[in-house]
Amino acid sequence: MSKSQTTVVVTGLGATTPLGGDVASTWSALLAGESGVRRLDWDNVDELPVQFAAQVAVDPAEVLPKQRLRRLDRNQALALIAAREAWLHAGYAPPLEKGDDPGAERAGDVVDGDRLGVVLSSGIGGLHTALNSYDVFREKGWKRVSPFTVPMLMPNGASGHVGIEYGAMAGSHALVSACASSGEAVGYAIDMIRAGRADVVICGGTESCIHPLQMASFGSMRAMSTRNDEPERASRPYDKNRDGFVLGEGSAVMILESEEHARARGARIHAIASGAGYSGDAYDIVLPDPSGGGQAKAMRRALADAGLEPADIVHVNAHATSTPAGDVAELNSIKVALGEDVARRLTVTATKSMTGHLLGGAGALESVITILTLREGLVPPVANLEDPDDDVDLDIVRGEPRKLADGPAAAINNSFGFGGHNVSVIFQRAE
């Protein structure tokens, strides 16, 4: 590591996504090239410009009790579900319930709360709560508005709830940078551990804003695919006939900890969280800088932060959202950042072709996928890539999953957000 001796490792993974209610089901669907995109079953959906999205495969109502759900926005419920999976996956003990004997033997490891942090992002926050509460207010008056409306609509709500669940007192944070939000959350979590402010950090992202207003507002930007007759084939990064992104929802959470802390408790290490790099385009509020300079800077800064060389990178999980301009611009940025030779040797995948675009949850979900790609040595293929764009000249994995060579390997996960936020996170295979 370039700046610090502290190595940060990943010890737990959790996710609830359009492909499955946990990491295992999501991963097997990714390898099979399945799509989580479906036509929406809303009344009056025909009046919307976009009539499909990638909703979570397992509704939170199947997992959490209704009393708990009354006080959680859907994005917060999804985050809590993903966090619980990650926490148990890391080998930590479930939190004590009311009435449990605090002195009794615990089913898993226990962390000092002052050494436990949370960094959980949402790009949009509690949109469902804000809009539904406003409907209640207009129809029934202020007294019928839930007293939990504010904590449900605030974008840091998920971070707060997860922090309470696990007694995290080292700091609870919620970085907001649109579709880069949870990539930044992973980077911030790495920094918390390197700086010595925490030994363990629960980090990730969540989003749930599949609401008619979003279909209208992203639709009005002409940012989303309008392939209403073939929803499953709508998200098609790098394909000649791509026509925009597909809105997704879900959450992904990782447990990061110092290698020393993980080894001391004998935890399984799934990957090294090597570093992150950031840049601002300072160009346009929604359009990416067409030169790709900002994206390339983020990747190069991530390499420097991780203490790695371009040649160490064998794989990129691209931001690639299936927009006509964005996908190819990112490929150019990869070439600028890593050099033509390295760029042509590595594999590229774009898993939004299957999950849709989770906005503030995307960086975390694609981090989890990148970690699994390194750990399992398998690159999930880009779905719906039938006729690659003429400008695509890197090795995009399609058709079947691709095997990665054994041995040391590092991979970049890119996330770029409206506002010109660019973040690249690097993971390395654990030895």
Add this chain to the structure above:
Amino acid sequence: MAEVATEQQILDGLAEIIDDIVGIDKSEVTPEKNFIDDLDIDSLSMVEIAVAAQDQFGVEIPDDELRNLKTVKDVINFVQNLQQQQG
């Protein structure tokens, strides 16, 4: 509401609401129980419960009164009194 509910009807209705909102088993909700000390219900949840109770029993519970309703029996008495006045 012209009819005045019996104590048992109000208790049953209240227990149903409390179970729905905070997930406390209906059998736990008995007249002598204090909402905060015995049932561990926080103030924001009490607001939700009061709103649901107003809808169910057809009475208005002003915020000033809500603060004085400390036990299940307090609510039962309050609802019965109001219903009698309205009836």
